[in-house]
Amino acid sequence: MSGGHVEVHKDLCMHECALRELQEEFVIEPKNIIKSIPVAIFDDFLRDQRNQYLSTVFLHWINQPPKPSEEHKVVMVITLEDIYVEIQRGGLILDLKSKQAYGFLHGHDSMIKNILGLQTTQAFIGEIMTTF
Numbered sequence: 001m002s003g004g005h006v007e008v009h010k011d012l013c014m015h016e017c018a019l020r021e022l023q024e025e026f027v028i029e030p031k032n033i034i035k036s037i038p039v040a041i042f043d044d045f046l047r048d049q050r051n052q053y054l055s056t057v058f059l060h061w062i063n064q065p066p067k068p069s070e071e072h073k074v075v076m077v078i079t080l081e082d083i084y085v086e087i088q089r090g091g092l093i094l095d096l097k098s099k100q101a102y103g104f105l106h107g108h109d110s111m112i113k114n115i116l117g118l119q120t121t122q123a124f125i126g127e128i129m130t131t132f
Helices: 014-026 080-089 108-117 119-131
Strands: 033-043 054-062
Touching (some): 014 054, 108 119
């Protein structure tokens, strides 16, 4: 999951910000983004009590595996099924190579659970799955 802040002098819109963050954090080249759609906005008031945040969530269909970057030295790719299972269990995702467990930050587990249940998300996943 990439994330970040809108940069006033770089980003013209939230979508542009999402694409920039995807490239910065996972080295995803813009030419390899097949489709990108906004699916949700969350009032993320618990993230930092000094500021009020709105988290805008985009789903990206990409034609390139993510790569480690300066911001993320380790990249894990997990299946949707594993995400569903781990969120339901309230557990952590285990990296089988390093045996290190990873959790979700800033309440992302509940955000992901809500996003996965959206009709827009289900249609997007369906579109990807029927393409292959």
